[in-house]
Amino acid sequence: MITSISRHLSTPIRLQNPKFLLITNFPFSNSSKIEDYWTVLQSDNGYELNLERNLTKIRGNLNGSVVEDIMRRCSIGDRDRSILGLRFFIWAGLQSDYRHRTLMYKRATDIFDISGNPKWFVDILEAYRKEGCLVSVKTFKEILYLCKGAGLAEEALGVLRKMSEFKCMPDTTVFNVVIRLFSEKGDMDVVVGLREEMASLDLYPDMITYAAMIKGFCNVGRLEDAYGLFEIMRQHGCFPNVVAYSAVLDGFCKSGNLDRAMQLLDEMEKEGKVRKPNVVTYTSVIQSFCEKGKITEALAVLDRMNSNGCRPNRITMSILINSLCTEGRIDEAYVLVDKLALDGSVSSGLSFSSLIVSLCWNENVEKAEKLFKKMLASELKPDGLACSSLIKKLCCEERFLDGFVLYCEMEKHGCANTVDSDIYSILLEALCQLGYSQEVVKLVNFMVARRVQLKAPYLDGIVEYIKKSGEVELASHLLTMD
Structure with missing residues (x-):
């Protein structure tokens, strides 16, 4: 049972008969829509009445400002109110006339501090189950996007595992979101398991997810595993691009395995336009040779770079x-x-x-x-x-x-x-100490003309020096520049 929210507001907005206002037939301004959605959310019987069904009865299109206003209202208070706010957010993302923008998911995770309350998604799914709500794959996707916004890999995996309870079959998008989160986390054993699970359902990652997996393998030093993904990608019609190749090559360079890096560079040069090495690729190899003191080899890569039509x-x-x-x-x-x-x-x-x-x-x-x-x-x-x-x-x-x-x-x-602004400070302080007053005044005039601000701790002393030199107005200009 949800406690009434009206007592938390400076001006009571709870109406005597909120159920009566759930069905309306005329257009709403943002303000009136917000109040009607809010009336449903702050009802004592929100769960028992099936929140999502009651929200759907409200006429009028949603927009981002309405959603954010509701979220902010729900974030002020206890756990139950925050969960209702999240349910509203998930419901809004499922409406045919509205879609959350990408940044809205991150905003929602910040408003509700989801990273500090990762178990709320389980609570929401449990509420859906108890109330007999219709839960679709799209519902799970909205929850997963929130997990993604908060960087919650384990919770996202838990949401994926909950899908079977609602007789929902995960699709490619669902797996992609979870795989990317674990790739960013560097837990590549879980990633391998999820990819194999996808394959058993005849589902395969998209290019963005493969790129995240490659980066994840490289970050934990599993470079051959990263390289091995190229063949897997090709088998399913997803061909690695220059970015994917460059990420693996850079990994070999950073690990000091320059022989392997050169083999991969050869492969890229033979692959054609899509995987042709770019300036970032060649520079990575050149830098690695230079760091090992092999400048002659680095210069040879530069010549090779030029011969392949890539300018440094x-x-x-x-x-x-x-x-x-x-x-x-x-x-x-x-x-x-x-x-x-x-x-x-x-x-x-x-x-x-x-x-x-x-x-x-x-x-x-x-x-x-x-x-x-x-x-x-x-x-x-x-x-x-x-x-x-x-x-x-x-x-x-x-x-x-x-x-x-x-x-x-x-x-x-x-x-x-x-010239960096710090240079003026260094020069002026030294010139003041050495008594070069004409040079100080000339340099300050340059600064004023260019509106270069002098920062603490130099400002007060130099201003005082300029005043003593008889340049009171110039000192004033130096102080008042913004």
Whole structure:
């Protein structure tokens, strides 16, 4: 028996004869529909009257705002009211004139804190059984979508097992939802069992579910099991795509089995357009070779990549350049940058910017500075990471004035807008301490013009310094920027 909800509301809305209002014949606004649905839900006899049948008697189309309003009302109170709210949500999802959007399931799980109350679904199914409600496969799907929204794998499996009690046969969608949840959880033994159970019913996962299974196997290190799914997929007319292949190949790379990764890369290249390796695939292999110090092999994969019509991107280039710089093979890094820029794989600006960043990371600041100035002289704009990395390195070497001069050069060439806001703080604090008041004022003027905010703990001290320099109005601008 459900306790009356009216006492929880600031304004009583319980009507004297709620049963009378269950059948109406005129259109409703959202407000009136909400109140009529609410009247049914807050009735003391909600369970005994068969809640779903009474909800169906209310005329008027449902919409998302009505459903969410009802859910929020039902979430305020005890367990029984929350369960009624969930029953309303499940019922709404079964109506012919309304379908929950995907995000609505996640919203429902949050509103009712389903992850903290996973047994409620069992309670709801038990209520259906006691009341003799008509429960279809669609009803179970609505419950499973809620399990999915809350990430409840075990509960989803329990719901699947309950279907037999209601003489409902699970379909492909039901199995797919449960398999994906266990794949995300990494419990792949359960996944294998569910896939075999599907096969016994002549049902097979869809491409999205196979992809989730492949990822799940890779995440727990069962790479050969992941690879073995490819043949199973083909047998049932579901052909693995480049994403599926790349996931397994990446798994082999991360496990250090580069021989197996190269075998799979060969297979992908021979498979044709659908499974042709992309830039992510090749970059994964290149990164793995670089991490093992096998830069020559990584460069060979780059050549192979180009010969297969796949151009490297900024990430591919950065990995190779940084690896060469780390190994002290600076001259080869310059050759690679020239090569990439020449064949148009990556722009000259991005190529040289990546080299500057790598030189900075590997303590070759002098070479990075020379290359930076050469870029500016050639009208090539270094990117934000190159600008910020070089100035930060100069500051680390306590070459604050050089950092300021370099920043002014950036301003002149139109690339200072990419500098990190933290760089201004570092430079300004140091220039203040060294007493370079003219430089401080000039840099602050640049900041005000670009509306770059100075953050704590630097703000107060620098503002005070600017005021003492006689630039009261400039200090005020720095304080009031938003």
